Amino acid sequence: MKRLFLCSIAFLVAILVALPSAFTGFAQEKEKVYVINVKSEITPGLFSYIKSSLSKAEEEGASLVLFDIDTYGGRIDSAVNISDVILESDIKTVAYINKRAISAGVLVSISCDNIYMAPGATIGSAETIPATEKNISYWKKQLKTVAEEKGRDTELVMAMADKDIEIEGVVEKGKLLNLTTEEALKLGFIDGKASSRGEVYRSLGIESFSENVVESTPIEDFINIISSSYVAPLLLALGFIGLVVEIITPGFGIGGLLSIIGFSLFFMGSIMGGNAHLLSVVLFIAGIAMLIAEAAAPGFGVFGVLGIAGMVLSIVMASSSLTLALVYMLIALVLTVVVVVLIFKKLPKRKLAKTLLLDTNLSKESGFIPAKEMLEYIDREGRAVSFLRPSGKIEIDNNILDAVSDGEFIQKDELVKVIRVEGSKIIVRKKGEE
Template identity: 30%
Template sequence: MLHKCRSYLSTFLFLTLLLSVFSGNACAAEQQKVLVVDISDSITPVTDDVLADAIAFAENDNYEALVITLNTPGGNLDETLSIMEQIAATDVPVIGYVYPEGTKAWSAGTLILISTDIAAMAPYTIIGSAQPVTVTASGSEPVEEDKIINAIVKRTTENAKMHGRNETAAGKFITENLNLDAQTALEYGVIEYVASDIDDLMSQLDGVEVKDKVLDTNGADITYYEPSLRLAFMGIISNPIVSSMLLLLGVYAIILGISHPGFGAELFGVIAIALGLIGTGFDVDIGALFLVVAGVALLVLEFQAPGFGVFGIAGLVCIIAGSILLVPTDFPNNYTPAEFQRTLIISVATPTILIGLFFVFIIYKVFEVRRKKPLFGELIGDMALALEPIGNGQTGYVLHRGQHWKARSSDVIEKDDKVTILEKDGVVLVVEKLKDESESENQIGVGQD
């Protein structure tokens, strides 16, 4: 009897343990996950790659939703359109969220927000200013070409229509540079939610149907997407300011390496230019590159061959013009506010002009030295003092008017002998042993100017 009781007790304990394990697994299975990917700073080709990777990550790991936090002044139009297409193509519900408080999602950021399945903003955030502009020497001008404006407006209003949002406001973001705060955007039907943080947003979204799926986000685990090392590095060099500065530094490093070989500056220059080109997505103006290359060639010619500075000045003009043209501000490849584009031009043009002025100063000094007569006067016939043995094929140094000169002679000259300077062969003096030393003390001029 006791044996049977023990057997029943063991079976009961086993079933209880098994039930608790299954219950734990069921609870764990019910715990949903939400992936958060951050888009901040300018939208570049790498932003497109980062979002594609995050979407694939969310699809493969069965995430309940993907939240895109937006804090951007704008960016490349091609990548913005690609991001819109990725959002529409994935089965994962994509939530656009302008966050944190006090930030913005201007121009391209606004277009992305309108394209998401659910649009939300944190309090005190702003969206808008989506009208494209071009930057000229006299300032900035809005793009008013109907072909461009109509295409962007139609794409944006169709995205708003697809998600049941205010199409009129969506169009005015582009045609009138409309700006809206979070509460006004909610009242106008541009967004669906205003949330103080991600937890608050997840609580509000719980039970909402998106893409034929009812969201279960209340209390969901929040996972923040971390890009791979490769994408993180690409994100740094694809910043328009960083990529433009890499191109600029590469050009001047190659100039330095050619004029002063042996320090590896040429290698650094090639690497910097390669990284700069990769960072810009190889979308570089060929004319600008030609100007930079021509400028480098002219500067090298100025350094290597005597001249009057004409080649050097022309080279500087070419490099400055080419460097400014390399700044990626042309529309529609770059869809950013005019203020950001002007800052970008100043960031690249200022060091270019400063370095250019430095080279102008060097060329001026070289030109001045070329025109200046030698300060040491006529050497021929002057006396000097041998500082070491000279002759028999051996060169040595002599002292003339406080300066050390390398010298050679067909005579055998000992240290401290007086010599006469016969001629100057480059930087080497041709001397002979002094025949008459009676007046040598006054003629050597040791230590005199």
């Protein structure tokens, strides 16, 4: 009897010792689920966030990655890049459209293994902007390829991108396909309807899980902002506006600072988003340098042409397509012209106008005479009464003359010497540098 009692005690102790390990084993059986938010414009910044988040999920042994989607779309190139990293991932993926997956959001959604939609959600309207035949053809091919790989209805997907596609009883010609949750479910385009992420997990047979919502870093948020299709052309415009202001004002000031900030952020967004390389920045700087060299010399020649070509080519290299680059440059050009015109209209009313306008009375009573072919001024010395960059005004024997610097910037009030006369053009250098 005593022996039976001792055996019972030993058995109970063994059970008590084993219980913690058993519960630990149960805890370890929870499936790791990672949530990646797609709740903004699809940009290079969002691609960077999704790529790093997927890598993190793979490294930490996640069994499922859920993309929580609510987007109006964005850049096609970024959507394609996001689609590629999803397709290449070894982890099971599911798209949960809790509100909308519009335009480029369609490609992100159909790249996942499963698609679930919340009640009242929508998916579709994926036409490219601009809707050129070339763009639509490429985009339809991309959508069709991914749809085929994931077993989705290719006609439904392509009808979301091309209004010329008609599907009887679903969408008529001339309209883009846009499906509600109930319509998508009825057509078998999605795998189910779910009111929450937890309902998605249970529908996939996951009862025990630990959910980790991967938050974007401040740097990724910053890249997402500066690479936005709305912000990028504004940064480009800021760079050009600052450059123009710097050229028309003496010394290095606020214009130069704004120019550096605008151009730096524009190229940073493209480079960090994976759309450009440092070569585009080097080419842009070379273009600026050539324009500065051209500005220091009379006329407009090869340096000016190469400078403009270098800047344009660098912007094209930093953009996802030629079309997007042209749109960016057009927006930047229009904004630059508008702002510069406003500057010229407002500055004369302010003290700062003195840095842009010649504050000298050029009447005949003040000794001003036109600069004609006056060879007698060769080798004569005078004083700059305005900045010469390269053209400006000089004074010789109380006569105000139009003059051009021979290849260098000349400050106001510096002593100059006439080195030659070409027609009505007087060419000068700083005194002592002949």
